[in-house]
Amino acid sequence: MSKKDETLRGVLDSEEKNAHWGTIGVALIVGLITLFIFIFVWRKGRVSRRGICLVGLCESGKTLIFSQLIYKKAVESFTSMKENVGVLNIANKGALKLIDIPGHERVRQRFFDSYKNTARGIVFVLDSFSLNKDIRDVAEYLYTILSDPVVSSNRPQVLILCNKQDHPLAKGPQVIQSVLEKEMNVLRNTQTNQLEAVAEGGNRKSFYLGQEGKNFEFADIRSLRVEFAASSAQTEDLENLQKWLQSVA
Ligand SMILES: Nc1nc2c(ncn2[C@@H]2O[C@H](COP(=O)(O)OP(=O)(O)O)[C@@H](O)[C@H]2O)c(=O)[nH]1
Numbered sequence: 515m516s517k518k519d520e521t522l523r524g525v526l527d528s529e530e531k532n533a534h535w536g537t538i539g540v541a542l543i544v545g546l547i548t549l550f551i552f553i554f555v556w557r558k559g560r561v562s563r564r565g566i567c568l569v570g571l572c573e574s575g576k577t578l579i580f581s582q583l584i585y586k587k588a589v590e591s592f593t594s595m596k597e598n599v600g601v602l603n604i605a606n607k608g609a610l611k612l613i614d615i616p617g618h619e620r621v622r623q624r625f626f627d628s629y630k631n632t633a634r635g636i637v638f639v640l641d642s643f644s645l646n647k648d649i650r651d652v653a654e655y656l657y658t659i660l661s662d663p664v665v666s667s668n669r670p671q672v673l674i675l676c677n678k679q680d681h682p683l684a685k686g687p688q689v690i691q692s693v694l695e696k697e698m699n700v701l702r703n704t705q706t707n708q709l710e711a712v713a714e715g716g717n718r719k720s721f722y723l724g725q726e727g728k729n730f731e732f733a734d735i736r737s738l739r740v741e742f743a744a745s746s747a748q749t750e751d752l753e754n755l756q757k758w759l760q761s762v763a
């Protein structure tokens with residue numbers, strides 16, 4: 515090989531190396547840009563979700579809570595078939611949009627579906643006195659909300675608000691939590707069996723709430739933080755709810 519050939523080869527080799535580094539550089543830049551876009555969209559999604567959905571069975575106290583928070587007084591309550599929407603200003607944290615979703619079985623899913631995308635938080639209101647009588651319905655509604663695909667992907671904060679604490683026979687949040695966990699466990703078993711019967715080997719995991727192989731516990735829902743608090747809208751005791759709103763906003 516002549517000297518000229520060797521020089522030419524050296525030049526070609528170094529050009530190849532340069533091209534190689536060039537490709538890595540471009541790939542790195544594209545990767546970084548994609549990462550930044552991803553972080554931006556993700557943050558924007560979280561920041562722009564300012565909704566707080568008040569859900570729960572009829573007569574649990576949602577509308578009274580809504581009017582105490584928005585109008586600072588009780589407004590004549592009626593069985594509503596429409597949602598109430600109001601703006602809640604949280605000190606140092608900006609505004610939240612409070613949505614009181616009607617509890618009627620036939621309409622609640624439709625209303626929840628149209629607001630769940632904007633939910634930064636979900637307040638599930640229940641009547642702490644009539645829980646024994648309504649336990650099945652309460653657990654079913656709660657299960658539907660917590661296992662909703664949009665909810666588990668957006669991960670709003672969840673508060674289970676044990677309302678009507680002023681009632682002499684009202685149960686406290688801790689008792690309510692364990693009663694609910696037992697009922698949700700029963701519900702999960704029946705639902706899992708039904709789903710298995712319908713779709714053998716189907717997409718069962720996405721419906722499974724909590725941890726497999728042990729009894730249901732709220733703490734085991736990996737995608738959601740579920741908290742419990744007490745309130746009495748009647749006696750204007752909404753302090754725990756206010757604190758939770760302050761932390762979520
Ligand atoms: N004792 C008691 N009654 C309440 C409380 N909160 C709501 N209520 C009453 O429960 C009934 C249903 O309340 P409402 O806000 O309309 O419930 P919603 O159907 O969930 O919107 C009304 O008569 C309220 O006055 C509470 O904390 N204690």
Ligand SMILES: [Mg+2]
Nearest residue numbers: 576577592594
């Ligand atoms: Mg109402």
